[in-house]
Amino acid sequence: MPHSSAAAVLKPMQIISDAKVHGGRQGVYTIESDACGCDMTFAVFVPPQAKEQLCPVLWYLSGLTCTHANVMDKGEYRRMAAEHGLIIVCPDTSPRGDHVPDDASWQLGKGAAFYLDATEEPWSANFRMESHIIDELSAVIAGHFPADMSRQGIFGHSMGGHGALTLALRHPDRFKSCSAFAPIVQPSTANWSVGALTAYLGPDQAAWRGHDATLLIADGARFPEFLVDQGKSDQYLETGLMPWLFEDACRKAGIPLTYRLHEGYDHSYNFISTFMDDHLAWHASRLAQA
Template structure:
């Protein structure tokens, strides 16, 4: 890990690191906030997955998580959303595919399979890298949350790894990416035309296939321009109800899809996770 920056905040430290990634075959950058409690003991880990077009920096600059994380003694890890670099295949004319749009899956189709392995990066490579570092992190206590594409990623990864994550929440997640207008084309390009392969990256279909978590928290703005065509939280609510998964779905009146929305409820989500991390 190469340290890019370190800034004191709320008596903790906001770090940014880069490293060579085997999973993504490029250099990757991530942010991690270490609360002041990490100076004397290991602290639990809360993963935050960002949405389309974002890097690690969007939530670091606008998410307003440091004060509550410092109060509660929780580390916040903010990975990038996709592989980066000149050799990484991309469709620069599309903000819904390619760089900035990794969808937290492992691609199987060329030319994307070499680099777009964000599931393996988040679940295997980055945790191993952090475990080998000198950061005081307690990997027996982990939770995950995210926004939009990252909300989709957080829920699908939690459903497939319930023994790892103590809790999962999301801001405006893409509930059913296999049928949403802004995600279906990406799944086909990354995974091929066989839609059975898409099920592993669709929260509603994973739940339908028997994957479960203990409970789920979702916040969604009613003024979100993507609500009806891209996000459709009612599909997630229906899947959870049928599977017996307790879901708290907060429809926040007047809020949109931006970080004004996310930052308004960030403290509530971090507090909710901290209570379940112990």
């Protein structure tokens, strides 16, 4: 199996599970994370094409309260990923462990790291998910898997949609495609994210702007195009997601946005799995041209 060149300085990786599916392999792994100060779990699907060639990498970021397993169990991505020859990487949503700080709220702490590097105590010692994904886990994927790291895309759901949009805008040279299911597009005003930004980044809202997709665009960040799908019956639409704010930001910045509002769909994986094939095909066509 071919690998990219970073193997000499790799972190060791423990295999938790490995199974054949759609001609490829679905694995779950852990590494000792320096960024997060704990063991971090992640899932990787490797398509059958990887037996002969390096394959593009598509990162999926999950939402609040989730782990790597939610999309792996309910996202229905493997058949289409195998068809298009896509490696799918599913990180966890936060650090884990008895020593990792937490909060009673499901909107803060474990399962709610918001894909940023916290600067405020007690969170700053462990909640460094941007560094974990962009630097640490990327090196693991490059070294342990048959990955073409010059062709990377990113997508996600809800808090993970927020993460996908902000990481794409913050690292446009890294990612060639970006999409989202029901993303939190303006966490600086959404009801389920203001508390987390205050805890992780402090009360000065100027520090929040670099982790808010609409404000990143307002401040000059650019990305070639986006795809966003949203359920019209999503219970969080009005106060937590507010996709029209992202639509307006993209329009003002001249960023092409394909925004689709779907009658009757909610916030669940019933919605995500329905449109998963569309997103994988969309990314595959763009990564093929990268």
